[in-house]
Amino acid sequence: MIEGGTWQATAVGEKGIRSYHLTDLTSLFSTMASVAHQYEAAATPEQKQAFYNTTLAQVYDAGTEVELSSSELQQRAEKIGPPYAANLLFISAGVDVQADRLEATFLGVHSDQTFSVLKLMGDTSRDAVWRQLDEAMGSTFKTTDGRTLPVQIQAIDSGFNADQVIKFVLAQRKKARSTYAVKGKEGFDRLPLAQGGRLKGQMRLLIVGSDAGKLAVQKALALQEIGPGYIRLPGHVDADYFEGLASEELRVKVIKGARRYAYHRTVKRNEPLDCLVS
Known part of the structure; x- marks a missing residue:
C-alpha cells in the first residue's frame, strides 16, 4: 500500500x-x-x-490519558460487606498523616478490589488519635465463606509527625503486625517501592514511587467493568472522599530547564488518593 x-x-x-x-x-x-x-x-x-x-x-497530552470525575466515581459506589467476598485474599492498610487527623484506607485484595475508609480526627502530635488507629488496625474482616482476616500489612506516611510515626510502627511490630514507615517521592523513573534511608536515624524507611503509583491507581479507578484491577468503591463515605480520589492530574512543568510530567493537585485534600497509593 x-x-x-x-x-x-x-x-x-x-x-x-x-x-x-x-x-x-x-x-x-x-x-x-x-x-x-x-x-x-x-x-x-x-x-x-x-x-x-x-x-x-x-x-x-498525558493529562487526557486518565480522566476521573468525582461525581461519576460516587455514582458507582456500592454497599460493601460485611461479610466480604469469599475470594478475598488479604487486607492491607494505607495511612495518611495530617496535623489534625489520620486517614486510613483498608484495601481488600482479590480478583477485584474492595476497601473501606476510616477518618480519625485529633492532634497527631499526641497519643490519643494513634490509640484509635491501633484499635482499628486490630480489626478483623469476615468473609462469606466463614473466614476471618486480620490486617496483614500497614503502610504509614512519615512525612508529618515522624516521631509519632516511629513510635506507632514500633508498637505495632511488638504486636506482630507488619507495619512500615513510608514516604512518597516524585519522578516516574522511580521504582514503585524501594529501600530508603533511616527515618530520624531510627527506622528503615520505604520510598514509594508516588507518580507511578498514582497513575496505576487512577487507571484502576477509570476501569468501567468489574474484572482484574477494578476498584469497587464503598457507598458509606461522603462526597469529599470521591473528590480526593480525583484530586490530581498530570501536567507539564519545567524542572531545571527540562519539561517533565508531574502531578498537580486540583482540590485541597488528596488524602484518599495518597492512602491507596501507599
Whole structure:
C-alpha cells in the first residue's frame, strides 16, 4: 500500500525547503509489530510522549490519558460487606498523616478490589488519635465463606509527625503486625517501592514511587467493568472522599530547564488518593 502511494504537498513553505510530517506506520523500515512493541514498551509519560511525537507524529497530552470525575466515581459506589467476598485474599492498610487527623484506607485484595475508609480526627502530635488507629488496625474482616482476616500489612506516611510515626510502627511490630514507615517521592523513573534511608536515624524507611503509583491507581479507578484491577468503591463515605480520589492530574512543568510530567493537585485534600497509593 505504501509503495503504491504518492506524496502530495499540502502546504506552501519556504522555497527550496521541503518538510514532512509522517507517522512511522508509513515507513518501509518499520512494521506494525515494531510500532506495537514501542507502544507497549512506553511506560512513563515521558516515554509515551516520545512515542507519540516521533513514532506517530502526533501531539501527546498525558493529562487526557486518565480522566476521573468525582461525581461519576460516587455514582458507582456500592454497599460493601460485611461479610466480604469469599475470594478475598488479604487486607492491607494505607495511612495518611495530617496535623489534625489520620486517614486510613483498608484495601481488600482479590480478583477485584474492595476497601473501606476510616477518618480519625485529633492532634497527631499526641497519643490519643494513634490509640484509635491501633484499635482499628486490630480489626478483623469476615468473609462469606466463614473466614476471618486480620490486617496483614500497614503502610504509614512519615512525612508529618515522624516521631509519632516511629513510635506507632514500633508498637505495632511488638504486636506482630507488619507495619512500615513510608514516604512518597516524585519522578516516574522511580521504582514503585524501594529501600530508603533511616527515618530520624531510627527506622528503615520505604520510598514509594508516588507518580507511578498514582497513575496505576487512577487507571484502576477509570476501569468501567468489574474484572482484574477494578476498584469497587464503598457507598458509606461522603462526597469529599470521591473528590480526593480525583484530586490530581498530570501536567507539564519545567524542572531545571527540562519539561517533565508531574502531578498537580486540583482540590485541597488528596488524602484518599495518597492512602491507596501507599
